[in-house]
Amino acid sequence: MSSHHETDDENVPGTERSGADGNVYDALATADDDGRWAFGTGFDAGTAEIDAPAPEGVDREDLAAYCLMLADDALIASQRLAGWTTKAPELEEEVALANIALDLLGQARVLLSRAGHLGAAEPFRAGPWDAQRSGAGPLPQDDEDVLTYFRDDRAFRNVTLVETDLGDFGRTIAWLLVLSSWRLALMQRLTGSGDPVLAAVAGKAVKELTYHRDYAAQWVLRLGDGTEVSHVRMQAGLDAVWPFVEELFLPHAVERRLADAGVAVDPGGLRAEVDAVLDQVLPTATLTRPERPAVGLVGGRGGRDGVHTEALGTLLALMQSLARAHPEATW
Amino acid sequence: MVTMTDTALTHARAAAERVVDPEMPMLTLADLGVLRGVDTTDDGTVVVTLTPTYSGCPALDEMRHDLRRALHDAGHERVEVRTTFSPPWSTDWISDEGRRKLAEAGVAPPDRIGPREVGGPVPLTLAPPSRLVRCPRCGAPETEETSRFGPTACTALRRCRSCAEPFEHVKEI
Structure with missing residues (x-):
């Protein structure tokens, strides 16, 4: 693009940038990769930490299930946020929400790959979509893509908060404040995990989530302590999100076992920190902490057990249907 | 004594270090x-280790591709690009030369933030960010944030109050 850059290219063979200096077709002509699957890019086997064995004394299935829980929280939240693309109130906020979605998707991809490395993707490589395929045998896609596109709702392990309809911008911001405060508290503790992948994901996630929480908190202040209309809508958004907060702090048996093994975080221990953040933000924003009953578990089972609200079905339909209709598409 | 392996390694390093960010x-x-x-490994494979700036950095795949291609073109047949997430990337790792090039291209480089404290809750500051970001065009200190997120994962958008130019700022992490 710059002349400085073109000079570099002339002097240094092999470093020319397609796109940057005009010839956008270079990359196509010189691509040395095989065709890429149309719906994902896949980490190669070269991601150092993902290949690490499960820490000694830790149940492999438990660890895979835990990675899925944290991955699905991020994946489904990311898909929800992506729903704002082309519809956000201002271009800047659209870029912000899409960027946050991208960070969460990145966290999800590593965790899904880790879960897949521990065997979580295998049960989903064969299914009804086989009828759409010409080739025999299981799906060839990377673990993260199999887990994203070829699992049904009952196999997702996310908390129900992340799948809920985001409603208007006020509700989205309330959702984001709660979600980022909770996930930041969780990831901050997870940096000390005995599993190297969880610790590494957490190390990056803490920086990202700090920025997300900051963004959400600034908007809660602006809207809550803004005009009469923005205050009412911000409070309504908070009220709508509130019934899903309780589930964030309910430990699943897998989380308990792995917390005892020094690998996971017991979410029950996060409540004080999340409360402290909300107690700092809400009064400053002239908002009232809602008193609304929690959405209960069904027979003691919730999102972590695959028991979801109906909102997840339509979200997955949007996310998965194209990949299922064309499971072999490449570009 | 300089061995063949040393020479190959120096050569590979030089080739990898010339690859630019997409x-x-x-x-x-x-x-x-x-x-x-x-x-380099014993069998002559060049092993490059890469770390993403952000978890979801969409350019990571292109970086891997560009590194492989640059090393192939420089005559290294066996190339392996490994990705590592730990320790997490920090803007403090951008070199002085990198900061100079950013400013020259009209992008405000990040401040140095130093090592962060580990352990304990991450504090939330509700006051507007007070960091001083100078305009990369005119050097004036009076600039304001126009968007917390920019066109790439690692930038925010700002505007100079003095010369009125909008610019990107590599945000500190």
Whole structure:
């Protein structure tokens, strides 16, 4: 693009940038990769930490299930946020929400790959979509893509908060404040995990989530302590999100076992920190902490057990249907 | 004594260090601090270690591709690009040379933030960010944030109150 850059290219063979200096077709002509699957890019086997064995004394299935829980929280939240693309109130906020979605998707991809490395993707490589395929045998896609596109709702392990309809911008911001405060508290503790992948994901996630929480908190202040209309809508958004907060702090048996093994975080221990953040933000924003009953578990089972609200079905339909209709598409 | 392996390694390092960032092509991957290591194994495979700036950095795949291609073109047949997430990338890893190139291209480089405290809750500050970001065009200190997120994962958008130019700022993490 710059002349400085073109000079570099002339002097240094092999470093020319397609796109940057005009010839956008270079990359196509010189691509040395095989065709890429149309719906994902896949980490190669070269991601150092993902290949690490499960820490000694830790149940492999438990660890895979835990990675899925944290991955699905991020994946489904990311898909929800992506729903704002082309519809956000201002271009800047659209870029912000899409960027946050991208960070969460990145966290999800590593965790899904880790879960897949521990065997979580295998049960989903064969299914009804086989009828759409010409080739025999299981799906060839990377673990993260199999887990994203070829699992049904009952196999997702996310908390129900992340799948809920985001409603208007006020509700989205309330959702984001709660979600980022909770996930930041969780990831901050997870940096000390005995599993190297969880610790590494957490190390990056803490920086990202700090920025997300900051963004959400600034908007809660602006809207809550803004005009009469923005205050009412911000409070309504908070009220709508509130019934899903309780589930964030309910430990699943897998989380308990792995917390005892020094690998996971017991979410029950996060409540004080999340409360402290909300107690700092809400009064400053002239908002009232809602008193609304929690959405209960069904027979003691919730999102972590695959028991979801109906909102997840339509979200997955949007996310998965194209990949299922064309499971072999490449570009 | 300089062995063949040393020479090959020096050559491979030089080739890898010339590869530029796909989104900020004024910087090399080495300037950006995402190129974490170049080594050779006993069988002559060049192993490049890369770390992403953000978890979801969409350019990571292109970086891998560009590194492989640059090393192939420099005559290294067997190339392996490994990605590592730990320790997490920090803008403090952007070299002085990288900071100079950013400013020259009209992008405000990040402040140095130093090591962060580990352990304990991450504090939330509700006051507007007070960090001083100078305009990369006119050097004036009076600039304001126009968007917390910019066109790439690692930038925010700002505007100079003095010369009124909008510019990108590599946000500190």
